[in-house]
Amino acid sequence: MSTVICKVEDLTKNSGSCALLTQNGQQQQIAIYYLPNTEQKVFGLGNWDPIGQANVMSRGMVGSIDDELVVASPLYKQHFSLVTGKCLEQDASLPVYELAIEDQNIVLKS
Amino acid sequence: MSKLKVVVVGNGMVGHHYVETLATSDVDAEITVIGGETRPAYDRVHLSEVFDGKEPSDLAMTTREHYDDLGVNAHFGDFVASIDRDAKTVTTVGGQQFSYDKLVLATGSYPFIPPVPGHDQAHCLAYRTIDDLAEIKASAKGKKVGVVVGGGLLGLECANALKNLGLEAHVVEFAPGLMGVQLDDGGSQMLRRKIEDLGVKVHTSKATQLISSGDQHRLKMEFADDTELETDMIVFSAGIRPYDQLARDADLKVGERGGIEIDYQCKTSDENIFAIGECAVLGNFIYGLVAPGYRMAEAAVSQLSDDKVSFTGADMSTKLKLLGVDVGSIGDSKGLAEDSRAFVFSDERDDVYKRLNVSADGKKVLGATLVGDCDDYDTILQYYLNDIDLPENAENLILPALDGEAPSLGVDALPMTASICSCHNVSKGDVISAIDGGCQSVADVKSCTSAATGCGGCAALLKNVVDFELTARGVEVNTDICEHFKHTRQELFTIAQSSQIKTFDELIEKHGTGHGCDICKPAVGSIMASLWNEHVLESDLVQLQDTNDNFMANMQKDGTYSVVPRVPAGEILPEQLIVLGQVAKKYDLYSKITGGQRVDLFGAKLNDLPDIWSALIDAGFETGHAYAKSLRTVKSCVGSTWCRYGVQDSVGQAIDIEHRYKGLRSPHKLKMAVSGCTRECAEAQSKDVGIIATENGWNLYVCGNGGMKPRHADLFATDLDTPTLIKYIDRFLMFYVRTADRLQRTSTWFENLEGGLPYLQDVIINDSLGIAEDLEAQMQHVVNTYQCEWKTAITDKEKLKRFTQFVNSDKDDDAVIMVEERGQKRPATDAEKKRLAFKAVS
Numbered sequence: 001m002s003t004v005i006c007k008v009e010d011l012t013k014n015s016g017s018c019a020l021l022t023q024n025g026q027q028q029q030i031a032i033y034y035l036p037n038t039e040q041k042v043f044g045l046g047n048w049d050p051i052g053q054a055n056v057m058s059r060g061m062v063g064s065i066d067d068e069l070v071v072a073s074p075l076y077k078q079h080f081s082l083v084t085g086k087c088l089e090q091d092a093s094l095p096v097y098e099l100a101i102e103d104q105n106i107v108l109k110s
Numbered sequence: 111m112s113k114l115k116v117v118v119v120g121n122g123m124v125g126h127h128y129v130e131t132l133a134t135s136d137v138d139a140e141i142t143v144i145g146g147e148t149r150p151a152y153d154r155v156h157l158s159e160v161f162d163g164k165e166p167s168d169l170a171m172t173t174r175e176h177y178d179d180l181g182v183n184a185h186f187g188d189f190v191a192s193i194d195r196d197a198k199t200v201t202t203v204g205g206q207q208f209s210y211d212k213l214v215l216a217t218g219s220y221p222f223i224p225p226v227p228g229h230d231q232a233h234c235l236a237y238r239t240i241d242d243l244a245e246i247k248a249s250a251k252g253k254k255v256g257v258v259v260g261g262g263l264l265g266l267e268c269a270n271a272l273k274n275l276g277l278e279a280h281v282v283e284f285a286p287g288l289m290g291v292q293l294d295d296g297g298s299q300m301l302r303r304k305i306e307d308l309g310v311k312v313h314t315s316k317a318t319q320l321i322s323s324g325d326q327h328r329l330k331m332e333f334a335d336d337t338e339l340e341t342d343m344i345v346f347s348a349g350i351r352p353y354d355q356l357a358r359d360a361d362l363k364v365g366e367r368g369g370i371e372i373d374y375q376c377k378t379s380d381e382n383i384f385a386i387g388e389c390a391v392l393g394n395f396i397y398g399l400v401a402p403g404y405r406m407a408e409a410a411v412s413q414l415s416d417d418k419v420s421f422t423g424a425d426m427s428t429k430l431k432l433l434g435v436d437v438g439s440i441g442d443s444k445g446l447a448e449d450s451r452a453f454v455f456s457d458e459r460d461d462v463y464k465r466l467n468v469s470a471d472g473k474k475v476l477g478a479t480l481v482g483d484c485d486d487y488d489t490i491l492q493y494y495l496n497d498i499d500l501p502e503n504a505e506n507l508i509l510p511a512l513d514g515e516a517p518s519l520g521v522d523a524l525p526m527t528a529s530i531c532s533c534h535n536v537s538k539g540d541v542i543s544a545i546d547g548g549c550q551s552v553a554d555v556k557s558c559t560s561a562a563t564g565c566g567g568c569a570a571l572l573k574n575v576v577d578f579e580l581t582a583r584g585v586e587v588n589t590d591i592c593e594h595f596k597h598t599r600q601e602l603f604t605i606a607q608s609s610q611i612k613t614f615d616e617l618i619e620k621h622g623t624g625h626g627c628d629i630c631k632p633a634v635g636s637i638m639a640s641l642w643n644e645h646v647l648e649s650d651l652v653q654l655q656d657t658n659d660n661f662m663a664n665m666q667k668d669g670t671y672s673v674v675p676r677v678p679a680g681e682i683l684p685e686q687l688i689v690l691g692q693v694a695k696k697y698d699l700y701s702k703i704t705g706g707q708r709v710d711l712f713g714a715k716l717n718d719l720p721d722i723w724s725a726l727i728d729a730g731f732e733t734g735h736a737y738a739k740s741l742r743t744v745k746s747c748v749g750s751t752w753c754r755y756g757v758q759d760s761v762g763q764a765i766d767i768e769h770r771y772k773g774l775r776s777p778h779k780l781k782m783a784v785s786g787c788t789r790e791c792a793e794a795q796s797k798d799v800g801i802i803a804t805e806n807g808w809n810l811y812v813c814g815n816g817g818m819k820p821r822h823a824d825l826f827a828t829d830l831d832t833p834t835l836i837k838y839i840d841r842f843l844m845f846y847v848r849t850a851d852r853l854q855r856t857s858t859w860f861e862n863l864e865g866g867l868p869y870l871q872d873v874i875i876n877d878s879l880g881i882a883e884d885l886e887a888q889m890q891h892v893v894n895t896y897q898c899e900w901k902t903a904i905t906d907k908e909k910l911k912r913f914t915q916f917v918n919s920d921k922d923d924d925a926v927i928m929v930e931e932r933g934q935k936r937p938a939t940d941a942e943k944k945r946l947a948f949k950a951v952s
């Protein structure tokens with residue numbers, strides 16, 4: 001099943017944005033990263049920074065460390081893998097959401 | 111056992127070093143120090159800097175509080191009048207008596223004033239203490255001409271001081287040449303030419319016979335050759351004499367030409383009395399420099415402990431800048447030894463003179479004289495001190511290199527005992543053990559060994575040794591900015607500038623690898639901004655901005671933002687204050703006056719930022735760049751407009767400067783301040799650029815820092831008019847922007863700048879690199895292309911796109927929870943959040 005979240009044009013290249021998703025009556029914030037120069041192009045992680053304790057991950061800077069695509073927390077700069085959600089420096093991780101681009105829409109696969 | 115009572119007479123540089131060394135040693139001593147001057151020890155070596163704008167307090171080497179902390183009893187402003195060797199007591203002029211187990215004489219010396227008739231009238235002065243400086247300043251005030259009697263090292267330094275006070279300076283010397291003690295004839299003549307070019311009048315072979323009152327000026331000097339010279343003041347600097355009267359009265363042995371006789375342990379003829387520093391004579395020789403004095407102090411302290419050290423003499427080589435002229439003298443500088451053979455190089459076009467004295471077999475350096483160019487000093491000194499065999503063509507050591515670099519002595523050739531820093535007695539071995547102990551950089555070694563923190567003359571040598579040793583250990587001195595670019599920030603700047611690269615994508619494609627990271631991206635963003643000054647939210651640049659730049663606001667701990675409008679110089683209209691209040695009220699923002707003379711509004715939601723800024727911009731505010739690595743504030747005091755002491759309009763100047771440099775992106779944030787007089791209420795000396803008004807213009811200070819590692823700014827130039835001031839700041843800032851590492855404040859940049867202040871002054875003031883025009887043009891470009899980033903953004907839909915909490919909803923972040931405190935809101939603590947959630951459920 002795919003749920004449409006937003007349009008590609010709502011996103012900013014090589015940056016993150018945040019979407020609000022209601023599933024089973026529960027609200028979830030998803031950080032969406034749009035990296036047009038990569039194969040996968042869109043990546044989804046939880047927006048809650050478990051170390052900084054705030055909903056900010058979508059506003060972190062994306063990049064790569066040793067070939068692994070990462071986002072840095074905007075609060076205290078720990079890096080999280082865009083693919084696995086694992087934190088590179090500390091014992092922490094973010095939930096990973098499987099996203100795709102379909103007809104210029106960003107959709108959540110599940 | 112009761113404590114050993116140690117009494118130190120004299121609190122000059124050497125006396126102080128003794129006290130400090132003893133107090134921090136294992137010896138259990140009760141220390142009393144009696145200083146004749148009213149203030150605790152200060153740095154006499156840098157006395158003349160008080161004429162360049164330093165305050166006497168800047169020279170202080172210690173304070174009464176520091177002595178208190180060390181448990182030292184200190185008495186200032188009272189001279190010891192007598193010693194009773196039998197009772198083991200000393201008595202002061204003020205009548206106080208102190209008993210001792212060990213007595214240390216560190217009474218130094220006093221200026222010799224030739225007994226010329228008339229020498230004791232008003233405006234005939236000496237140059238040795240801080241009090242002397244005050245008298246010289248007072249006497250020079252409003253006057254035209256000053257004479258220094260004595261063309262030695264101190265005399266020339268004093269002539270420079272008179273020149274800085276705005277006087278026409280003359281040097282009157284009895285001997286046929288200047289600095290006769292250190293220089294041979296050739297060197298002395300070259301020095302004279304250079305000094306005369308600087309406008310100092312030199313009179314040699316002049317014996318003063320009478321000082322009478324003058325016709326045009328206060329005084330008239332009459333010389334033995336029937337010539338005369340009129341002047342407003344005379345400063346005597348005709349040599350020094352040891353203060354040894356105390357010792358003579360106590361029947362201690364004194365040298366033939368004065369000075370308290372000591373042995374290798376610094377003991378006088380009484381085994382309970384030591385003498386150290388400039389009052390002591392060892393083997394008929396007085397060591398009139400600080401470094402040997404410090405070694406004596408250490409040797410004398412060690413006699414009270416188990417591991418005793420001797421003082422067996424010291425090297426008297428010196429390297430100085432006199433009136434801006436480099437002068438160096440090493441060992442037997444004049445080649446007086448019988449088997450000495452000289453190489454001499456003289457260049458009358460560039461005014462350089464060098465003489466190298468070697469042994470008859472050409473194997474060893476015996477001494478050297480250098481005037482006008484001291485680049486070879488360090489190398490020659492190391493050959494000399496370490497008795498290293500000279501290479502085949504020793505003359506190359508002083509000849510200008512025809513192609514490529516002059517031969518330099520590889521630091522690996524130095525023995526472990528080679529002295530690297532004589533001020534702090536640090537040998538090559540000490541540097542190496544510091545590195546073995548974990549030091550990884552010159553800065554580490556400096557803080558661990560104190561090397562290069564005294565006169566600073568050894569900095570270049572220290573860097574060579576450290577770099578060599580680190581490389582030898584396979585420590586690659588890696589200066590790459592991060593894994594994505596094999597370049598330093600400075601190199602990236604040059605690449606982007608010369609290839610006109612304007613986007614990160616192009617830069618990383620051509621000169622890097624991977625996708626970039628949170629280290630290189632903001633650094634490149636900053637470089638792009640300094641070079642091309644496009645809006646930070648241009649589509650190619652957005653990805654480079656760190657969170658704060660990205661939303662042009664500072665993120666707070668709960669994900670909300672703060673808003674800081676610019677308030678140039680802290681001057682604000684009542685109407686604007688009202689608007690700030692209205693906006694804060696409307697958007698429910700916590701308000702606080704910042705440490706930078708403006709107002710910070712906290713707790714703004716991401717999606718409210720554009721509306722908040724619209725309201726502020728309507729009221730005439732601009733962005734304050736509180737989120738950017740760029741100019742923050744130019745703090746100012748109220749200045750001459752209101753303050754009874756102000757000598758210039760500091761507010762006006764600060765406003766102009768804030769407007770000029772606002773928006774300049776730099777390696778780290780920049781702070782400036784302008785004070786209206788020397789009371790310095792704007793704290794300009796703690797800023798990257800500090801400006802202090804003087805009667806004649808503005809004094810410019812650079813590279814200060816508050817924050818984690820405070821650093822006092824250095825005085826860079828004095829009495830500037832406004833156009834010159836702005837010109838220097840333009841050049842200075844752009845030079846910093848071009849050459850600093852990422853996140854390097856001006857203070858750390860400066861600490862790592864080879865050549866230090868003189869180099870920086872040379873680049874900025876004398877344009878030694880020939881880039882001044884370029885730097886100014888680049889700054890002008892930034893000034894011309896300034897835009898208020900917020901003003902541009904609020905009218906640009908594409909840029910505003912990102913100022914939403916959610917791309918697909920208008921809701922707010924439900925994790926942001928505020929509570930009230932002291933009438934304003936603030937983020938709830940975890941405990942408060944839990945309590946609130948519990949209440950909501952129940």
Ligand code: SRM
Pocket residue numbers: 664665666672673674702703704705706707708709710736742743779781796797814815816817818819855
């Ligand atoms: C608001 C303010 C404190 C206050 O309530 O007064 C403040 C707040 C912050 N300072 Fe500051 N500093 C403030 C004045 C200062 C001062 C005093 C001054 O400017 O006169 C200093 C010492 C002076 C100096 O910088 O030399 C100061 C030294 C720092 C430092 C240490 C810098 C250093 O070189 O050691 C940091 C950390 C950094 O920049 O890496 C810092 C960083 C910060 C940050 C940006 C921390 C952060 O990343 O969240 C704070 C963000 C504020 C915000 O969200 O708006 N702040 N900070 C002051 C804003 C002044 C302004 O109007 O712009």
Ligand SMILES: Cc1cc2nc3c(=O)[nH]c(=O)nc-3n(C[C@H](O)[C@H](O)[C@H](O)COP(=O)(O)OP(=O)(O)OC[C@H]3O[C@@H](n4cnc5c(N)ncnc54)[C@H](O)[C@@H]3O)c2cc1C
Pocket residue numbers: 119120121122123124125126144145146147154155156157158188189190191216217218219237238264267353356386387388389397398399400401403
């Ligand atoms: C302008 C100037 C520039 C110099 N430049 C350099 C340089 O570049 N490099 C270098 O190595 N050296 C330089 N020197 C020399 C250096 O300052 C001295 O070698 C050094 O200060 C000697 O230290 P001291 O403690 O022995 O004597 P002093 O610093 O003279 O201190 C002696 C103190 O003892 C006090 N005193 C004397 N008698 C009594 C008493 N009976 N009771 C109580 N107190 C007493 C005096 O008032 C004085 O404060 C310079 C000196 C001057 C004046």
Ligand code: SF4
Pocket residue numbers: none
């Ligand atoms: S001192 Fe620390 S806590 Fe206070 S404002 Fe500055 S950075 Fe924040």
Ligand code: FES
Pocket residue numbers: 530531532533534561562563564565566567568569
């Ligand atoms: S020689 Fe003076 S600081 Fe090292």
